[in-house]
Amino acid sequence: MPPASGETFEKLRPADGSLLCRGARSGAEDVAAAVDAARSAQPEWAALTPVERGRLVREIALALQARRDEATQLVVEETGKSEELARGEVDAAVEMGFFVAGEGRRLYGRTTTSAMPNRTVMAVRRPVGVAALIVSFNTPLPNYAWKAFPAVFCGNAAILKPSEHTPASAAFFGRLANELLPAGVLNVLHGLGDEVGPPLVEHAGVDLVSFTGSAETGRWINERAGRRLAKVVLELGGKNALVVCDDADLDRTVEWSLASAFSNAGQRCAAASRLVVFDSVYDEFRERLVAGARTYDAGPVISEESLERMLRSLDGASVVVGGERLDRPGWWLAPTVLENVPADAELSCRELFGPVTILYRVRDLDAAIALVNESPYGLTSAIHTASLHRAMRFADAAQAGVVVVNGGTHGSEPHMGFGGVKQSGTGWREAGIEALDVYTEWKYVNLIADPALT
Numbered sequence: 001m002p003p004a005s006g007e008t009f010e011k012l013r014p015a016d017g018s019l020l021c022r023g024a025r026s027g028a029e030d031v032a033a034a035v036d037a038a039r040s041a042q043p044e045w046a047a048l049t050p051v052e053r054g055r056l057v058r059e060i061a062l063a064l065q066a067r068r069d070e071a072t073q074l075v076v077e078e079t080g081k082s083e084e085l086a087r088g089e090v091d092a093a094v095e096m097g098f099f100v101a102g103e104g105r106r107l108y109g110r111t112t113t114s115a116m117p118n119r120t121v122m123a124v125r126r127p128v129g130v131a132a133l134i135v136s137f138n139t140p141l142p143n144y145a146w147k148a149f150p151a152v153f154c155g156n157a158a159i160l161k162p163s164e165h166t167p168a169s170a171a172f173f174g175r176l177a178n179e180l181l182p183a184g185v186l187n188v189l190h191g192l193g194d195e196v197g198p199p200l201v202e203h204a205g206v207d208l209v210s211f212t213g214s215a216e217t218g219r220w221i222n223e224r225a226g227r228r229l230a231k232v233v234l235e236l237g238g239k240n241a242l243v244v245c246d247d248a249d250l251d252r253t254v255e256w257s258l259a260s261a262f263s264n265a266g267q268r269c270a271a272a273s274r275l276v277v278f279d280s281v282y283d284e285f286r287e288r289l290v291a292g293a294r295t296y297d298a299g300p301v302i303s304e305e306s307l308e309r310m311l312r313s314l315d316g317a318s319v320v321v322g323g324e325r326l327d328r329p330g331w332w333l334a335p336t337v338l339e340n341v342p343a344d345a346e347l348s349c350r351e352l353f354g355p356v357t358i359l360y361r362v363r364d365l366d367a368a369i370a371l372v373n374e375s376p377y378g379l380t381s382a383i384h385t386a387s388l389h390r391a392m393r394f395a396d397a398a399q400a401g402v403v404v405v406n407g408g409t410h411g412s413e414p415h416m417g418f419g420g421v422k423q424s425g426t427g428w429r430e431a432g433i434e435a436l437d438v439y440t441e442w443k444y445v446n447l448i449a450d451p452a453l454t
């Protein structure tokens, strides 16, 4: 539908700044229409069996798979990322669909005991109702898939609010899904975050707000939706650390560090924006990292505004490599490595969400763990070491929702619960069967077989 205002916003291509498309600039009236559509569709949708809902989710995933090339090209244009990354993301979204669809034949509940004789107690999952799904731009199709598939599979009707930076992939995903789902089950609401977001978050007809984005927006959403006691699930940012011990395989560690810090132009919640390196290998690691950063093709960041924000934060910082805008159209920041940044400085604590990482020098594992944990965030973390003892100590002590030994700080999969501690989220996990906890409520059913015996 066209937006009630009749207004649109421009979506530009990050790789060269040219116009890709216009998005509908929705507002409160459009929110009300989407919520009405969702509320009317939800009861009938929830009445279908989980097997049938799972089948339909599988059909959507298959339709996406069949249009893999088209989806890939769309994401390349919309985000400026490489074809390889975009294709990987389409495949990841498809896999999420298959994983969720499989739950149609499970969606396990529980039974439990009772102190009363003849009483059977079952815990069963029920849909929450209408879910607002508000997502970031960074990996658009997986972001839609991680929320929309489990939300509708669980029997909710959903309103997907994509980022204003990715209207094309959201429209594509919405159309594809709506060729298979009953009308009103999955609605896509385009618009600018601060215009269409608030009326959606505050609408009394929205039972659940599931949000992936910055801590700043998440905090606002939590407050506003909290006032009306809606269920709120927040997946927020990170300032993820990768630790390099003196017994690490340096070649591999450098490769993982570059990929963790710079792939997708560092626009990953799980990006390694802090590299914590043992003193004895610091200089060698730094040299190899810098050589790799010079030739790394990170791709553009999502917008001019984002690029300028990053350049402003780098002002006055000690830049080892990068730190400047590339001389070409679009929004390209050279992969950037900083050092000599105090652990409590703003740059160390604030997520930049771009191709910028900071090197820190530490004397040993204790100092590394202390530094890793000296962060307002706690999403992911990694350690590179040959020592099982060090790996296990780190896995135990790192304050993060994900720990990786000898790998990157990113790389979650559909069956793995994902989320963080501290300001990286509010305790929920997405993907995996953990996502079922987000999109369902537990109901305890007590059955007394023979009333005469109570």
Ligand code: NAD
Pocket: 134, 135, 136, 137, 138, 161, 162, 163, 164, 191, 192, 193, 194, 196, 197, 198, 201, 212, 213, 214, 215, 216, 217, 218, 220, 221, 235, 236, 237, 238, 268, 269, 270, 351, 353, 379, 419, 424
């Ligand atoms: P953002 O917070 O600016 O925007 C996220 C979404 O919220 C967008 O759809 C935006 O339009 C919408 N929005 C903005 N203001 C709103 C408001 N007042 N009410 C409702 N919605 C509003 O974040 P971004 O720049 O799109 O994404 C980057 C952030 O997302 C980073 O912090 C990153 O770490 C985080 N992220 C987290 C995860 C995770 O799983 N934890 C995954 C991807 C990205």
